[in-house]
Amino acid sequence: MDDRRTRHRAVVREVLDVLNRYDLSALGPGEEDGPPYDEYLNEALPIASALLNRGSIEHSDVSRVWLEWFGDDLSALPKTTWTRLLRDLNAILE
Numbered sequence: 001m002d003d004r005r006t007r008h009r010a011v012v013r014e015v016l017d018v019l020n021r022y023d024l025s026a027l028g029p030g031e032e033d034g035p036p037y038d039e040y041l042n043e044a045l046p047i048a049s050a051l052l053n054r055g056s057i058e059h060s061d062v063s064r065v066w067l068e069w070f071g072d073d074l075s076a077l078p079k080t081t082w083t084r085l086l087r088d089l090n091a092i093l094e
Contacts, residue, residue, distance in 0.1 A: 014092045016044040057089045
């Protein structure tokens with residue numbers, strides 16, 4: 001059980017790092033005048049769980065989480081951003 005919990009925490013941290021890097025809501029987490037580094041933790045948790053349960057994350061997973069927590073429709077994000085974001089999230093389990 002401890003190994004699963006440790007793995008879950010590690011994946012959540014990595015997902016949080018990716019979400020902060022892309023900063024889809026332009027909040028600036030961890031920046032001097034921005035919110036705390038863990039601002040996207042509520043979004044990172046279900047994304048990490050989906051990664052661990054299914055082995056991959058899809059566009060619809062991220063969109064659903066963002067809509068639920070922020071009410072933001074991410075459909076306007078450039079395709080290249082989506083491609084890189086999903087690549088980086090899915091690479092966490094590689």
